[in-house]
Amino acid sequence: MNKIPVPFKVLQFGLGTMGRIITKTLMDRGNLDLIGIVDVNPEYAGKSVEEVLVSGHKTSTSIFDSLESALHVLGDQPADIALIATLSSLDDIASSISDCFEAGMDVVSLCEELSYPYIRHPELSRNLDRLAKKHGKTVLGTGINPGFLMDILPICLSAPCQRVDTIRVTRRLDSSRRRTSFQKKIGTGMSPADFKTAISEGSITGHVGLVESIRMIDDALNLELDSVVELPPEPVIASTGIITSVADVKKGYVIGLKSNGVGRRQGTDVVTLSFIAHAGAEPEFDEVCIEGYPKIVQRIEGGVQGDHGTVGMILNMIPLVIEAPPGLFTMKDLPCPRNTQSFWRSD
Numbered sequence: 001m002n003k004i005p006v007p008f009k010v011l012q013f014g015l016g017t018m019g020r021i022i023t024k025t026l027m028d029r030g031n032l033d034l035i036g037i038v039d040v041n042p043e044y045a046g047k048s049v050e051e052v053l054v055s056g057h058k059t060s061t062s063i064f065d066s067l068e069s070a071l072h073v074l075g076d077q078p079a080d081i082a083l084i085a086t087l088s089s090l091d092d093i094a095s096s097i098s099d100c101f102e103a104g105m106d107v108v109s110l111c112e113e114l115s116y117p118y119i120r121h122p123e124l125s126r127n128l129d130r131l132a133k134k135h136g137k138t139v140l141g142t143g144i145n146p147g148f149l150m151d152i153l154p155i156c157l158s159a160p161c162q163r164v165d166t167i168r169v170t171r172r173l174d175s176s177r178r179r180t181s182f183q184k185k186i187g188t189g190m191s192p193a194d195f196k197t198a199i200s201e202g203s204i205t206g207h208v209g210l211v212e213s214i215r216m217i218d219d220a221l222n223l224e225l226d227s228v229v230e231l232p233p234e235p236v237i238a239s240t241g242i243i244t245s246v247a248d249v250k251k252g253y254v255i256g257l258k259s260n261g262v263g264r265r266q267g268t269d270v271v272t273l274s275f276i277a278h279a280g281a282e283p284e285f286d287e288v289c290i291e292g293y294p295k296i297v298q299r300i301e302g303g304v305q306g307d308h309g310t311v312g313m314i315l316n317m318i319p320l321v322i323e324a325p326p327g328l329f330t331m332k333d334l335p336c337p338r339n340t341q342s343f344w345r346s347d
């Protein structure tokens with residue numbers, strides 16, 4: 001007799017712009033079972049996921065204001081894995097990660113700094129790895145970028161190269177087709193002066209993760225880079241008025257940005273990542289160019305739609321993280337990423 005396949009149980013943290021897309025996709029995905037959401041936003045107090053999303057699902061899935069209250073209702077070890085889609089800084093989510101280990105859950109997160117945390121957070125990385133091993137759990141930071149387009153993809157594309165001289169990755173995307181939180185963090189609607197101040201004060205982050213992607217490539221390919229720098233983001237200015245979902249941008253104001261990250265060895269730019277995101281950018285594409293032998297140029301025409309690609313990445317990694325040995329891992333350490341909608345719990 002065929003066994004009924006068992007889905008992986010997921011406790012999600014964060015019901016923001018990404019979190020909402022994740023939730024909708026997760027609820028429709030047969031091999032994943034959303035058992036609850038933790039979000040600190042008071043707007044969600046006392047509401048169910050279904051009420052917030054108006055999804056038409058006949059179930060009622062609770063939103064909790066803390067892991068503690070989730071455990072109180074759902075019991076200890078409520079899920080196989082915690083999916084954290086809240087914040088970009090590892091300092092800000094580290095305590096949630098360790099609390100999840102203690103509650104018996106593996107962790108997968110969109111936190112950009114977790115995608116390759118060893119250089120920016122050496123001590124925290126060691127602590128998380130130690131804690132993960134102590135509890136027999138696994139933690140991974142993933143996403144579309146960092147997590148795929150500017151790191152794992154060029155790493156894999158280097159496989160047929162007998163020799164790699166330089167790697168250049170370029171993403172150009174029309175930010176007006178992306179989530180509002182993304183449009184805001186790249187300065188859409190600001191004056192150029194406010195953009196500069198906001199970036200230097202950190203009240204907007206721009207794109208986060210170029211340094212992490214370069215470090216991951218360096219580690220995977222043993223490039224022995226002697227410096228990795230992210231240049232200050234440059235605003236892209238509207239040459240004519242443009243209406244976006246976050247602002248009615250006047251001529252002379254900011255519609256997005258350009259960010260560059262460079263990994264150098266002995267004065268040579270070995271890895272160059274260019275992230276260009278602004279309203280109306282065209283053509284959109286993701287491109288990897290490896291100079292070497294044989295030379296490889298691979299362009300994804302139209303680009304991967306970042307928000308949906310991010311959701312695909314984090315959901316697809318769930319079965320691979322659950323099957324992985326305990327510890328802190330990055331995308332280059334786990335089996336080849338792939339679509340896992342047909343993967344089920346083995347017990």
Ligand SMILES: NC(=O)c1ccc[n+]([C@@H]2O[C@H](COP(=O)([O-])OP(=O)(O)OC[C@H]3O[C@@H](n4cnc5c(N)ncnc54)[C@H](OP(=O)(O)O)[C@@H]3O)[C@@H](O)[C@H]2O)c1
Nearest residue numbers: 014016017018019039040041086087088110143144145181
């Ligand atoms: N790696 C990648 O490719 C990739 C791609 C997309 C997004 N991301 C990252 O994913 C994260 C989520 O993105 P987003 O656009 O959904 O952000 P968002 O719209 O700001 O949503 C974050 C949500 O998490 C809540 N929250 C904050 N701290 C929390 C905590 N400690 N516990 C539980 N909930 C908490 C927030 O509540 P409040 O609003 O009340 O604070 C908010 O509802 C961001 O850091 C983003 O940069 C990464």
